[in-house]
Amino acid sequence: MLSVISIITAILTKEVVMATDGHCADDYQFKSPFLPGESCEAIYNKNTETRDKPGYYWILSRDYCGMTYTGSSCEDIYNKYSETVGKSGYYRINNSDWTYCEMSEKLSTNPSPDPNYIPTCAGVGGGWRRLVNINISTGDDCPSGWRKETYAGVSFCRVVSDGSNTCSSTTFSTNGTSYKKVCGRARGYQKGWSVAFYRYHTGQTINGFYVDGLSITHGNPRQHIWTFANGLYDGLADGYDRYNCPCAPGSEYPSPPFVGTNYYCESGTNNTWGRSAYYFNDPLWDGSGCITNNCCDDPTQPWFYRELSGTTTDDIEARICREHGFSRGSTLIDQLELYIQ
Structure with missing residues (x-):
């Protein structure tokens, strides 16, 4: 020694x-x-x-x-x-x-x-190339295009605008690297009212706020990679459960065809909701906390893996989207990690 x-x-x-x-x-x-x-x-x-x-x-x-x-x-x-x-x-x-x-x-x-x-x-x-590794809880800044905020000691990235029916976008450069596979994970929190894929069924496309949550795409026109959706809540049938995740009881709104099964969806609350409440106790898309539904059944969570239909060098875009104004509800992102191969 x-x-x-x-x-x-x-x-x-x-x-x-x-x-x-x-x-x-x-x-x-x-x-x-x-x-x-x-x-x-x-x-x-x-x-x-x-x-x-x-x-x-x-x-x-x-x-x-x-x-x-x-x-x-x-x-x-x-x-x-x-x-x-x-x-x-x-x-x-x-x-x-x-x-x-x-x-x-x-x-x-x-x-x-x-x-x-x-x-x-x-x-x-x-042999995976890391495009981004953001952890706001450890002091990282939000990428350009997102807004950083702190509430009750918890920091997160959010949509820039306080208004409704909007998305905020950030892009991660591949520097021309060819890839066909994408892997990654995200973690977030629910604030107030969230409606998962409801807005797709009212006419929104991949270019709009088709989801309350986080959309991962590439190319122009946009091509879908993965969606992290945020449903209203996991449990009680009280007339609002139609806005739940497709995997939760009472949901009336499946994922869009361009999303298919390439998504995770979770709620931050199991049996109640409030229009301005922050749900920090049950993080989204971490593969746990889905007490009354099967949204956490996929054992690969929190990681996703997607093989694209062809090879590309496109940069990858991540958009936080929401239906209502921030005071009523939003999806808050505190971790994002993406790799390409």
């Missing part, structure tokens, strides 16, 4: 390669010139001696930097370099575009995955 003094001395002389469990390993590079807050790209550009030393560097956390590996996509790197399998981190796409790649092994070959393993994505092969 190395002494504290020898570790510090080695760090200062840029010689230490040490794992977090105290054992030396070539995969771990903790070097003092690389200050917290920098990136794999900054380390690569500022310190030429690192360019042939892929490994774990201390940035904001212990991140893997695939210094010597490059390809046309995360999947390309995953397939070309067997040593990158299981080493999720930051890689160079086309020699310059640094991005986070999910490199977990396939489910069949990795019975004990790491804590960051994505079962629905990695279960069909590693």
Whole structure:
């Protein structure tokens, strides 16, 4: 076991390669010139001696930097370099575009995955490019096009306008990466009145507020990837249950044909609702809390997986939509994570 003094001395002389469990390993590079807050790209550009030393560097956390590996996509790197399998981190796409790649092994070959393993994505092969990873509860900002707000100590992203019948859009660039598969998850909360897919049945299309919730699309014209819908409530038949999720009792409004089964729907309350209430105790689309319906039956929740009909390089758009004005009801988003392959 190395002494504290020898570790510090080695760090200062840029010689230490040490794992977090105290054992030396070539995969771990903790070097003092690389200050917290920098990136794999900054380390690569500022310190030429690192360019042939892929490994774990201390940035904001212990991140893997695939210094010597490059390809046309995360999947390309995953397939070309067997040593990158299981080493999720930051890689160079086309020699310059640094991005986070999910490199977990396939489910069949990795019975004990790491804590960051994505079962629905990695279960069909590693090499996923992360487009976005937002967690408002940990202090992240909302992306451009959404509005950040805090209520009762809970922060979230919402539609920009206070008015009714509206959507707020944000776009995540693929930087020209070809993909056919999309994987991801979202988490949100219900505020007041939500009607799931009711507005589709009053004439709204994929370009409008067809859902109370979150719409994930690509291309122009828009093509559907996934929808996260927010129904009114899970339970009692009191004359308003027709606005529930299609999977909940009393619902009269199925998903639109362009959505089909490619959606998750949940409510934030089981047996009551209020036009201005915030339901923070039961997050949406997390695969739990559906006490009186079968909306949580899909075991892959909270993750979704979608294979498109063809390959594309389209950017991906996410829209928060709602029927009523904000004071009456809305869907609030606090987590969003999207990957492409």
